[in-house]
Amino acid sequence: MTIGKKSWAIAEGYLPPAGPNAGDRTLRSHETASILNANDRDTEVRITIFFSDREPAGPYRVQVGARRTLHLRFDDLREPEPVPRGVDYASLIESDLPVVVQHTRLDAREQGFKLMSTLAYAGAD
Amino acid sequence: MTIGKKSWAIAEGYLPPAGPNAGDRTLRSHETASILNANDRDTEVRITIFFSDREPAGPYRVQVGARRTLHLRFDDLREPEPVPRGVDYASLIESDLPVVVQHTRLDAREQGFKLMSTLAYAGAD
Amino acid sequence: MTIGKKSWAIAEGYLPPAGPNAGDRTLRSHETASILNANDRDTEVRITIFFSDREPAGPYRVQVGARRTLHLRFDDLREPEPVPRGVDYASLIESDLPVVVQHTRLDAREQGFKLMSTLAYAGAD
């Protein structure tokens, strides 16, 4: 079963300050690109990060196994550079095989975290 | 009136710990795939759950009646196995007839639950 | 300028109990279908409400003026019958002219309301 597209974009990116839960990986502020690879083969995914006032960063490269999902946290990206907190960004996600991408933010700047989520934008392939 | 597609995907799946409202079905942490079957015939829907580190589970099978909606809770799935809490997953939803699918999470880990919702991704059929 | 489609669906519908803010129209629990009619002519919109265990209600009929938006609250629907609170539903929205539809819920069951929003599903026309 194949479902999805090979290119996706998330226009709204923002890593809030880590907040009072900074010591708890699950509950500190973060954003996730959840990627579903429903194919029977592994795929390589390349992420490019766009900013408001400088050239893009990346590509960041991750592997998503056959019949696996990867909930990729943007605050885990390290190579070629970390994604800064408190800065507007956007992302382009390109995959060798069709995948499905959903964007989620957990904002823990204040006590009582907040959640938002949306389907990413699927390109035309 | 027919509206929808026969295949859908939700890349972001996560059942948070049930939380302090665990005794209240409505307010404990859960995720829902809301399915609308606007057709004049019943449809069978098959759900496959994908994980980050193991082979998929399912298919789970549910019926959605003609001209009915089913707000399917992932924490109600039992056969072939329950969906574990605290684990990243994703889902593929396939139906005999066109349907529409929306994804919602109620996160009640902390006092004061949180909500997020998005349209699922519609496959090409 | 025309943008949109003539048929839309929202699979996730639920009017939570009005909550402690029940006396404040803006802050009591509600759901909205925001409709944009960017055309140069008025359009009639028909809403059908689907349930989990009974035949659909409707059509509810509303007018959206040329170059206007209508943020339609489901708890304002009266004819042919009100939408009950605390019940799962879904909606089909059909328009004479192309429109754009977005779904939003404000949940005020507890102190500190919650928000969620998503683009509705656009049919093939």
Added chain:
Amino acid sequence: MTIGKKSWAIAEGYLPPAGPNAGDRTLRSHETASILNANDRDTEVRITIFFSDREPAGPYRVQVGARRTLHLRFDDLREPEPVPRGVDYASLIESDLPVVVQHTRLDAREQGFKLMSTLAYAGAD
């Protein structure tokens, strides 16, 4: 790499009262249209604001640089007129080059802000 469409719509627009954080630009109530221009050329974007009871305002004009994202706050729009708070609106976003648009609201009417986000609706171009 080009991804996106030249016309987008956000049917749900509402700027809540600024709230108790009114003095903090980041945390007072606002809405954002996040725009990604992944093209190798700058693009001009024109925003038209639709209301429930009057003719549209705009177009508002902004530039988005090549390989840049602009997280445009609706409460920053000034020419030809500010977007009023506490009023239902919707927006049409047109660009010379393909872009991707996502809609986010931060609602800070009460203590403890709320977030919601969704992909905007992509027109047919």
